[in-house]
Amino acid sequence: MSMKKLALIGAVTLLVAGCSSVNLDNPPVDDRSSGGAAAGSGDSVVAKTAVTPVDDGKSSQAAIANVSRLVYFDYDSYVIKPEFQALIDAHARHIKADKSRKVVIEGHTDERGGREYNLALGQRRAEAVRRSLGLLGVADSQVEAVSFGKEKPVAQGSNEAAWSKNRRAEISYR
Amino acid sequence: MQKMMRRYLLTLMTLLAAWPAYAQFRVEVSGVGLTQLPIAFAPFRGEDAAPQKISAIVQADLERSGQFRSVPTRTGALDENAKPDLVPWRQSGADSLVAGSISRLADGRYDVRFRLWDVVAGRDLGGQSYAISQADLRLAAHRIADFVYEKLTGDKGIFSTRIAYVTKADQRYSLWVADADGEGAQPALTSPEPIISPSWSPEGRQLAYVSFESRKPVVYVHDVASGKRRLVANFRGSNSAPAWSPDGRSLAVTLSRDGGSQLYTLDVTTAGSEPRRLTQSSSIDTEPTYSHDGKFIYFVSDRGGSPQIYRMPAVGGNPERVTFTGTYNISPSLSADGRWLAYISRVSGAFKLHVMELSTSNVTALTDTSADENPSFAPNGRLLLYATKQQEREALMTTTLDGKIKARLAGQGGDIREPDWGPFQKTPN
Numbered sequence: 001m002s003m004k005k006l007a008l009i010g011a012v013t014l015l016v017a018g019c020s021s022v023n024l025d026n027p028p029v030d031d032r033s034s035g036g037a038a039a040g041s042g043d044s045v046v047a048k049t050a051v052t053p054v055d056d057g058k059s060s061q062a063a064i065a066n067v068s069r070l071v072y073f074d075y076d077s078y079v080i081k082p083e084f085q086a087l088i089d090a091h092a093r094h095i096k097a098d099k100s101r102k103v104v105i106e107g108h109t110d111e112r113g114g115r116e117y118n119l120a121l122g123q124r125r126a127e128a129v130r131r132s133l134g135l136l137g138v139a140d141s142q143v144e145a146v147s148f149g150k151e152k153p154v155a156q157g158s159n160e161a162a163w164s165k166n167r168r169a170e171i172s173y174r
Numbered sequence: 175m176q177k178m179m180r181r182y183l184l185t186l187m188t189l190l191a192a193w194p195a196y197a198q199f200r201v202e203v204s205g206v207g208l209t210q211l212p213i214a215f216a217p218f219r220g221e222d223a224a225p226q227k228i229s230a231i232v233q234a235d236l237e238r239s240g241q242f243r244s245v246p247t248r249t250g251a252l253d254e255n256a257k258p259d260l261v262p263w264r265q266s267g268a269d270s271l272v273a274g275s276i277s278r279l280a281d282g283r284y285d286v287r288f289r290l291w292d293v294v295a296g297r298d299l300g301g302q303s304y305a306i307s308q309a310d311l312r313l314a315a316h317r318i319a320d321f322v323y324e325k326l327t328g329d330k331g332i333f334s335t336r337i338a339y340v341t342k343a344d345q346r347y348s349l350w351v352a353d354a355d356g357e358g359a360q361p362a363l364t365s366p367e368p369i370i371s372p373s374w375s376p377e378g379r380q381l382a383y384v385s386f387e388s389r390k391p392v393v394y395v396h397d398v399a400s401g402k403r404r405l406v407a408n409f410r411g412s413n414s415a416p417a418w419s420p421d422g423r424s425l426a427v428t429l430s431r432d433g434g435s436q437l438y439t440l441d442v443t444t445a446g447s448e449p450r451r452l453t454q455s456s457s458i459d460t461e462p463t464y465s466h467d468g469k470f471i472y473f474v475s476d477r478g479g480s481p482q483i484y485r486m487p488a489v490g491g492n493p494e495r496v497t498f499t500g501t502y503n504i505s506p507s508l509s510a511d512g513r514w515l516a517y518i519s520r521v522s523g524a525f526k527l528h529v530m531e532l533s534t535s536n537v538t539a540l541t542d543t544s545a546d547e548n549p550s551f552a553p554n555g556r557l558l559l560y561a562t563k564q565q566e567r568e569a570l571m572t573t574t575l576d577g578k579i580k581a582r583l584a585g586q587g588g589d590i591r592e593p594d595w596g597p598f599q600k601t602p603n
Contacts, residue, residue: 119370
């Protein structure tokens with residue numbers, strides 16, 4: 001911490017000394033930029049901040065054994081396919097059974113297209129699963145729908161095999 | 175053309191050999207503009223012994239702008255004091271000449287001086303001197319490039335501005351602040367989780383961005399000089415796509431707190447202020463960006479069945495559609511003069527940078543790449559910065575608005591993405 005502070009002070013000092021210019025149009029050239037009279041704007045100083053990882057609760061004991069937490073989607077679609085209905089039913093029963101259970105539905109997309117638009121598409125997938133749970137009687141307060149867009153692929157590669165694994169919503173118990 | 179390329183490769187190889195620090199930045203000129211000003215750069219007296227090759231930085235800056243063509247330099251010592259014999263420079267095809275010097279001061283700082291000559295008219299176009307620390311030598315070179323650019327084109331130079339971008343390497347995400355040429359990068363934030371959508375505040379001191387560090391997207395405002403940051407949007411659901419209003423007092427954001435992804439504004443001058451909803455649709459509304467006069471917000475919506483760019487009054491109101499060609503148009507960015515709209519359009523499955531002249535709706539495709547993302551304009555509106563993929567690797571590029579001159583900023587190791595070009599810096603006197 002004190003090192004960081006020292007570095008910052010050093011940088012500010014350098015900056016105060018720097019950055020000013022003198023026009024050479026009217027010689028003799030007189031160096032007005034020394035002595036720190038013209039203070040820098042602080043613009044070239046960058047302080048570094050580090051984020052510490054948050055606890056990953058994905059292995060939460062609240063999850064149900066032997067039931068997948070993954071719903072896959074077609075390209076550009078947020079329609080829940082019939083084969084995933086049984087999985088959603090099972091989770092709905094499990095969440096309803098304990099009102100203290102909280103789940104976050106995490107929507108994801110494949111790598112194609114813009115990051116922000118994919119974030120919105122992933123949100124739609126997460127909302128679709130949230131709505132399905134709601135229709136099965138799960139309280140809204142127990143479910144939050146969020147999106148990771150294309151930021152967290154599970155499969156690498158630029159082909160349909162990878163893309164189809166990445167277009168997904170994950171039911172994450174917290 | 176081939177000769178041009180060979181010359182650039184040669185220059186590049188020489189620079190790589192002589193100057194490791196320069197290796198990060200690669201000029202890849204992929205075309206020739208029609209009205210480039212021929213300019214010569216005499217090596218600065220004393221720069222062989224200096225830590226930065228000032229004249230080479232100035233030259234690279236001006237070449238990247240697309241508006242200058244450098245003429246091979248001639249031998250013979252020159253600096254800002256001597257009036258050079260301009261006849262041989264004129265004969266070698268130069269219209270202008272930059273000469274200067276760099277020397278070490280007694281207190282350890284450097285004295286950098288230069289003068290710009292109009293070779294054709296035989297006129298002194300002025301010069302400047304900078305007494306600066308070693309760390310600011312690059313900045314001095316960028317300021318010289320700005321001076322030359324402004325004198326010779328009449329437009330303000332953007333070389334001393336800063337850019338932000340994000341890298342991903344070994345599962346670590348970093349948000350960087352760098353010179354406009356991609357050099358001198360300093361980390362502002364590192365995180366084990368993704369960071370996207372950095373956006374410079376209008377005065378260039380703060381960055382808004384989306385961080386996934388709490389296992390969902392939330393929006394922070396980060397003071398670059400102090401490293402202090404605050405959470406400004408952490409509502410239920412996803413929080414993303416921050417865009418500053420031109421007065422710096424509010425952020426337009428995309429929130430899903432009421433269901434789908436919708437646009438809101440947040441007062442960032444008051445902590446904990448309640449967001450105001452701007453759009454009311456059952457579609458996706460996201461990627462807001464303000465026009466520089468503050469009157470409009472351009473954004474992306476799929477209300478018509480496919481993602482297209484719309485605009486609406488900044489206080490909310492009826493949106494009107496702006497893009498009509500194609501079925502996927504996203505990531506709008508506006509030039510400061512309001513003349514140009516840059517965006518990404520999907521064409522035959524490829525995502526390509528386009529620019530539209532708003533008064534005529536004429537659209538130009540600018541690239542040969544197929545995974546372009548997230549364009550932003552230089553503050554003078556003459557260059558675009560964007561992310562793309564080249565040989566399966568992420569890269570940051572600049573291009574002129576006619577697509578003819580491109581340069582690659584190679585930055586840090588690993589993947590590099592999400593660039594945002596900052597505003598003009600206030601220049602101290």
